[in-house]
Amino acid sequence: RKEVEQDPGPFNVPEGATVAFNCTYSNSASQSFFWYRQDCRKEPKLLMSVYSSGNEDGRFTAQLNRASQYISLLIRDSKLSDSATYLCVVNFNTDKLIFGTGTRLQVFP
Amino acid sequence: GAVVSQHPSRVICKSGTSVKIECRSLDFQATTMFWYRQFPKQSLMLMATSNEGSKATYEQGVEKDKFLINHASLTLSTLTVTSAHPEDSSFYICSARAGSVTEQYFGPGTRLTVT
Numbered sequence: 001r002k003e004v005e006q007d008p009g010p011f012n013v014p015e016g017a018t019v020a021f022n023c024t025y026s027n028s029a030s031q032s033f034f035w036y037r038q039d040c041r042k043e044p045k046l047l048m049s050v051y052s053s054g055n056e057d058g059r060f061t062a063q064l065n066r067a068s069q070y071i072s073l074l075i076r077d078s079k080l081s082d083s084a085t086y087l088c089v090v091n092f093n094t095d096k097l098i099f100g101t102g103t104r105l106q107v108f109p
Numbered sequence: 110g111a112v113v114s115q116h117p118s119r120v121i122c123k124s125g126t127s128v129k130i131e132c133r134s135l136d137f138q139a140t141t142m143f144w145y146r147q148f149p150k151q152s153l154m155l156m157a158t159s160n161e162g163s164k165a166t167y168e169q170g171v172e173k174d175k176f177l178i179n180h181a182s183l184t185l186s187t188l189t190v191t192s193a194h195p196e197d198s199s200f201y202i203c204s205a206r207a208g209s210v211t212e213q214y215f216g217p218g219t220r221l222t223v224t
Contacts, residue, residue: 004152032211043202043215044153087152091211095141099152 004100012106017078021103023071023088032091035073037084078107113205115216129189130219132203138183139205147200193223
């Protein structure tokens, strides 16, 4: 089983739609959780950290369920510029980030 | 925000030659730098972790004699791919971290093509 699993997609949604991505992780001792965004042939950029209480940043909402070892990202009112690959990232200790393979989102007009 | 640069952004080399990639933290001191590799349609895979002034820690399956890492200062780490082969063609990305914080700042990556 992969340490971090994501649905690869692609998710094709119209502008204005709401879309949700899910991610599961295998190590129950995981400490920190993140969503990164990666555009084609570019480096990943931190979108948001994920906290146990859930957190929101504008149109983006992240949730963490430690009991189920599950993380989600919700994007409301999708924009064309949201098209990218979204990487679920888990930190098992202070050094190592484990990346999922990413979920590709394509927003169309 | 913290900025990390990489050089070169793209390199093409012949099989058997060596290639050096530089990773610099421009506006902060990076006590730890990480080197990742990403093949097409795959996730980033950590190759090694380097702390300034000490030897790098390599992940399982990564040959330390082939991928030489030097982290001689708090703002510079280098990765040298020795005797490169076509299967080493990949996207190499570094990241840097200041102190004990978890967040890593990524460089723009280096696309290596070995012919």
